[in-house]
Amino acid sequence: MKTKAAVLHQIGNHARPYTDSKPLKIEEVTLREPGKEEVVVQIKAAGLCHSDLSVIDGNRPRQTPMVLGHEAAGIIVKLGQDVKGFELGDHVVFAFLPSCGHCEYCASGRAALCSAGAKANNDGVLLNGTRKILNDKGQEYYHHLGVSGFAQHSVASIYSLVKIDKSYPFEIAALFGCAVMTGVGAVVHTAKIQAGESLLIVGLGGVGLSAILGAKATGASKIIAADISESKLAMAKDFGATHTINSSNENALNQVKNEITTSDGVDKSVEFAGAMPALDFAFNATKKGGVTVTGALPHPEARLSLNPLTLVGQEKTLKGCYLGSCVPKIDIPNFLQLYNNGNLPVDKLITHKLKLEDINEGFERLASGEAIRQIIVFD
Known part of the structure; x- marks a missing residue:
């Protein structure tokens, strides 16, 4: 599958304003087929977070080239092998740390400390250790925290996903993957x-x-x-x-x-x-x-x-x-219900909506302190 994505090729070497230096390049990339316990998610909304900015400016070093973005929501459009608990058409929110479910931390209810998830994030790979993003020359790109949400589509481990009710707007749901959960x-x-x-x-x-x-x-x-x-x-x-x-x-x-x-x-x-x-x-x-x-x-x-x-x-x-000390599969739906009840009016966080092509303008706005949460909305 081919898809558009915002790719960061180097960190910490971009002059301000980002509207001129353009640290993120919009490219057409190829996604490998989803493997065991993986799916393809069509991204519908993704938030620009200071943690993303910290990767761009070098305060949070990550491997490059990388498809950035860790706060996103979308629809499952393709299933890999042995996928349980998810179906085609499910609406999902990404959690920026996958939870394996069986390490000592996950077993004790501390998903934010998942050992396998932390290793995968540090290595820039999915939970099973693979990379699924290729450029037009066949070079592998790194994943960002198992999400890589600044793209039209993303291959993800099911352990990075939380199924949500389809009634929630995607631009609201995306916020619960990082800002609200944390x-x-x-x-x-x-x-x-x-x-x-x-x-x-x-x-x-x-x-x-x-x-x-x-x-x-x-x-x-x-x-x-x-x-x-x-x-x-x-x-x-x-x-x-x-x-x-x-x-x-x-x-x-x-x-x-x-x-x-x-x-x-x-x-x-x-x-x-x-x-x-x-x-x-x-x-x-x-x-x-x-x-x-x-x-x-x-x-x-x-x-x-x-x-x-x-x-x-x-x-x-x-x-x-980290991760709000949350168990995403429990807390994200619970916090969404609080939003639904009017107790968490998180729509106030959204100051701008933009297209993927405007992402560098968005990060310049974020770096200048002119925005809180900007949401990339995909067609």
């Missing part, structure tokens, strides 16, 4: 926010704003949104933040600890900025005995400076969060 999951599963607790959210991209929606749905008493962008802080109020803070201000920490809260900090904090000052701010704004969660992916060489005496003397907890 943001809401970090609040619900990792931080385990309880009704009445206070929560600080640092970094207000698509994931951070999703976290605000999740915090509101769980009944958090104070939802404090922090960022260095005044436009994003204004947007946070529309999403349900009770307070906003520009974290670059000198008195920002004092505001959280002594003005907004009455117990020397928040009960829980979550950070999605991917910058060490942001994580430091979140940790220091968390009260004694509180929990700080980071779900961001900074540059691999980034390091956090932390005084262990604070952890011990104040009994604080610092936790990592």
Whole structure:
């Protein structure tokens, strides 16, 4: 099968603006036939995420050439061998980490830590170790997190897919594969926010704003949104933040600890900025005995400076969060139902819709901070 795809040939060597340097090239590629427990998905919608941008600018190194994109939804149009649980015409959302279902982590309900899935993602291959994308010369291209959603079609492992009800619009469903799953999951599963607790959210991209929606749905008493962008802080109020803070201000920490809260900090904090000052701010704004969660992916060489005496003397907890600590096959349908009930109005995240051919313009917009979630809509 031949299909159009956005291909990244090198990382970290693209001058801004991306509208001129065009890091992603639109090419016609060939997809190999789906193998055992694989299907072909016709992509109907795909979101542009900061994690994709981090691959382009070199902060998240990946193999190239690669068909980028990890947040997508579509329709199954072809079945490989031994496919169970899926049929032609099923609507699906991609999970950006395949879950093998039988390793020690999957068996204990921690699909986000799947060993086989992590290896496949690191190697740029599907779960069975193969690559299914070829250029016109027969050269194999790498897959991005088992998804490669910036394409008209994608070959995927069934363990990267979650079947959803056909009533959901694809541009909404795609958001649940990354932004919503990560943001809401970090609040619900990792931080385990309880009704009445206070929560600080640092970094207000698509994931951070999703976290605000999740915090509101769980009944958090104070939802404090922090960022260095005044436009994003204004947007946070529309999403349900009770307070906003520009974290670059000198008195920002004092505001959280002594003005907004009455117990020397928040009960829980979550950070999605991917910058060490942001994580430091979140940790220091968390009260004694509180929990700080980071779900961001900074540059691999980034390091956090932390005084262990604070952890011990104040009994604080610092936790990592990947995939929202979710089990995608359970949580994506559940979160979609919350959207359906009006409790997660994630349509607010979408600031732009575009065509595949406009993808470089979209990433320039994202890099400039002019967009939250942009959705590529396929015919």
